[in-house]
Amino acid sequence: MSGYGTDGPMRDRKAYDLLVQSxxxxxxxxxxxxxxxKTGIxxxxxxxxxxxxxxIQAALLRRVRTGVGATVDVSMFDATAEWLGxxxxxxxxxxxxxxxxxxAHTSIAPYDKYPTADGEILIGVQNDRGWRTLVTDVLGMPELADDPRYATNVERVRHRAEVDDLVGKATRVFVGADLDEKLCAAGIPAAQLRDLGGLIDxxxxxxxxxxxxxQTGAGAIRAIRPPMNFRDVELPMGAVPELGEHTDTVLAQLGSTDEQIEGLRKAGIVG
Known part of the structure; x- marks a missing residue:
């Protein structure tokens, strides 16, 4: 793994996450x-x-099937470019x-955050049928369903400011959780705009x-499980290792003898 890859004019450039995003x-x-x-992560x-x-998983599978190994070259730059497809x-x-x-969305309206009585909520109307449902069944403004300025997505995008203003005035009278439930029942894509505390809870x-x-050296903590789920087994979550706890094991796996490891420790190279 590298910042910009093993060749090319930027091969030796320093590569922090923000630099690559830029x-x-x-x-x-x-x-x-x-x-x-920059993105928040x-x-x-x-x-x-x-x-x-x-x-690595693909290389291991190929080795099992063919006996042939692989050299893997993955760069932050290439990976991010792929995601920007x-x-x-x-x-x-x-x-x-x-x-x-x-x-907001570049080519869909309404698709943005809108005020509620206690915060904000995201609403994303994907098609004209959804718009009709939103204004008729949720927001109580059926007269807007066939208004030629808003009846089609093309016109709603053209009149985006007006659409957002109308939707925002209607949503602000609702408590967020109640509006979220009502939108969900009507089949309108929506999400509460949460902070990280909202994620934790x-x-x-x-x-x-x-x-x-x-477990950690400072005691037990709560941690989120890995997102990979298997029907018949739960991925283990071991204790957070202490600094240097696995040094000898890792060096031994890399071929160092006990004497060499002790020499590295005496020289202050490893802890």
């Missing part, structure tokens, strides 16, 4: 019209790690830079039993 153009499509931003790091994992190809073949629109995680207790 080089690939990810920052140019993330944020608001006023400013570009280290996207390039995670993308490279995931592709490295799947590449849709906006990248839109630029290539239609010469269109995807605009930064915050939580999310009923879906609780219902799916996603939390486990793991």
């Amino acid at each position: 080089e690939t153009g990810l920052c140019s499509i993330t944020g608001t019209p006023e400013t570009a931003v 280290p996207t390039a790091d995670i993308a490279a790690g995931m592709y490295a994992l799947t590449s 849709y906006p990248m190809y839109l630029q290539m073949y239609q010469d269109r830079q995807v605009p930064r629109m915050g939580l 999310h009923p879906q995680l609780a219902a799916r039993d996603r939390w486990r207790e793991v």
Whole structure:
């Protein structure tokens, strides 16, 4: 794994997650019209790690089937470029830079966050039938269903500011959880705009039993289970290792003898 790959003009460049997000153009499509931003998680790091994992798994499967090993070369840059497929190809073949629109959608309306009595909620109307259902069955504005300014998505996008204003005035009278339930019952895509505390206390995680207790040097902590689920086995979650706890094991696996490891320790190279 590397930042930019094992060859090419940027092979030896330093590559932090934010630098790769910038080089690939990810920052140019993330944020608001006023400013570009990085993603809230280290996207390039995670993308490279995931592709490295799947590449290693593919190489191990090939070795089992053919006896032939593999050299795996995964870069943060290549992995992030792969994830940018849709906006990248839109630029290539239609010469269109995807605009930064915050939580809004470039080609669908209404599709954004809207105020509620106690916060905000995301609503994403995917088609004209959904618009009719939203204004008729949820928001109590049936007169808007056939209004020629809003009846089709093309017109709603053209009148986006008006649509957002109308929807926002209607949603702000609802408590978020009540509106979320009503939208769900009507088949309208929606999500409560939660913070990370809302994620930790999310009923879906609780219902799916996603939390486990793991041991650390400072005592037991709660940690979320890996997302890979198998019907017949649960992936183990071992204790968080102490600093240097596995040094001897790792060096031995790499071929170092006990004497060599002790020498490294005396020289201060390992702890």
